[in-house]
Amino acid sequence: MKLNCVAIDDEPLALDLLSKFIEQTSFLNLIGKFSNGVEALGFINQNEVQLIFMDIQMPDLSGMELARVLDGKKNSDKTRIIFATAYHQFAIEGYKVEALDYLLKPYSYEEFLNAATKAFSYFERLNSSTTTITATQETSTPEYIFLKVEYQLVKVMLKDIACVEAYKDYVKVHLLSKPNPLLSLTSLKNMEELLPSSHFMRVHRSFIVALDHIDSVSKNVIQVGNHSIAVGDNYKDAFLEFLGKWMN
The missing domain is CATH 2.40.50.1020 (LytTr DNA-binding domain)
Known part of the structure; x- marks a missing residue:
């Protein structure tokens, strides 16, 4: 299973690094990268996106505002967010919109991978729970993890x-x-x-x-x-x- 991802950051260097980390992770599939939330929202509404990596402080539509819009949509559990920001004070707000994780800039690939692996495990469980469950099946759990x-x-x-x-x-x-x-x-x-x-x-x-x-x-x-x-x-x-x- 691969997760369709988008990267959103108004800083070009940060966006390039985020995109690079996504592309070098075998279970992630980068299908779009954007420098503003408005453009990203239009793309997300038209495409199947499982995971969004994004900054919080951006012009026009902030990452937190975009997260609230997505949280109000039907089947919002099928599109999850990992924030990547330089501002730790937004961590509590991030968890209020049920962000899967919170990367504090500058972050390493190891930190990125830990957050991505957490997302992969989440979607493994989500996919298992939506599969028809027979009387003989046990409670679904992921069968494997990826380790660096x-x-x-x-x-x-x-x-x-x-x-x-x-x-x-x-x-x-x-x-x-x-x-x-x-x-x-x-x-x-x-x-x-x-x-x-x-x-x-x-x-x-x-x-x-x-x-x-x-x-x-x-x-x-x-x-x-x-x-x-x-x-x-x-x-x-x-x-x-x-x-x-x-x-x-």
């Missing part, structure tokens, strides 16, 4: 993840299918947001475990394959609640 590993995006199947470990400025993603973990430049907090809570749980400040792959639990220590992971004090209550359901 060195200089490429790697598709990782969720069912292959045993646990995720914080490692300095990176995370180690331990897979069932590979002897060595994937090393990705992102945070454990971001991984916690990407991974569906129905199948993954943070049990320590340095670990997220796949609930389906827990082999045993003893004295607040979880065994996942060859990994023995202690349950941190701040995570015990949530894990004990899960464990109570597991034992019933």
Whole structure:
């Protein structure tokens, strides 16, 4: 699946950078770029656009005004916004119009990719929920995520993840299918947001475990394959609640 995107920014250099980031991301498809919101709105009304990356402070029609117009339209959940702006004071307003994320200029490709991946997961869930659900189907969850590993995006199947470990400025993603973990430049907090809570749980400040792959639990220590992971004090209550359901 590719997401149709538009980029909107009245600053030419910022618009070029935003367009470049979109074009180098494999699951995004740039179908338009605009220097003002009025022109962009006309295009969005005539085309199928899933994701809008845009600045907030622009002449004629600001990004926030455009967001409010789109929010009032039918099926507004099928067109989502990621703001890219130099003004952090607009963050609260951004969340009021249900922006998916908020990039503060100057932002890196890593930050852009984290926001784009969040959008991809959102549309995966949206597409799953609109598909006819049979009585035997489980609650729909995304089947995979994309992680930045060195200089490429790697598709990782969720069912292959045993646990995720914080490692300095990176995370180690331990897979069932590979002897060595994937090393990705992102945070454990971001991984916690990407991974569906129905199948993954943070049990320590340095670990997220796949609930389906827990082999045993003893004295607040979880065994996942060859990994023995202690349950941190701040995570015990949530894990004990899960464990109570597991034992019933």
